[in-house]
Amino acid sequence: MLIKYSNDNRKVAMGFLSYISDLKELSNLEREIDLFENDDTRQLYLWKSEFADYAGVVAISIESNCIYIEYFSLNPSFRSQSNEFLIYDELKAIYPDKIILGNRKLVNSIRDWEKQKLLIDNEEVETD
Numbered sequence: 001m002l003i004k005y006s007n008d009n010r011k012v013a014m015g016f017l018s019y020i021s022d023l024k025e026l027s028n029l030e031r032e033i034d035l036f037e038n039d040d041t042r043q044l045y046l047w048k049s050e051f052a053d054y055a056g057v058v059a060i061s062i063e064s065n066c067i068y069i070e071y072f073s074l075n076p077s078f079r080s081q082s083n084e085f086l087i088y089d090e091l092k093a094i095y096p097d098k099i100i101l102g103n104r105k106l107v108n109s110i111r112d113w114e115k116q117k118l119l120i121d122n123e124e125v126e127t128d
Contacts, residue, residue: 005044
């Protein structure tokens, strides 16, 4: 489940963001969090799995017709394709009219998710 970031969750978000190599230094980490707190076109979501409390964080930029996943950072024990796909599903549910794009590291994962969605949609059509 994606939960919109609030200042109450700052330390939790910073913990997950610290897994990202560019954000290991505290000043970079605080600057990044500040950007999300002060820019309405950027959103930070905390992700809860069904098995744990918070398990990661997702950073997005919102454009008129798309959302761009800048990055996400998951607890190492939750890093899997299935969890990535759950996050994409949840983002699509929050932003149903927007195309989901991602950084260079996420392009293949998003493409695989889209292919899976097409297969599922086609199977549903065939069984109807």
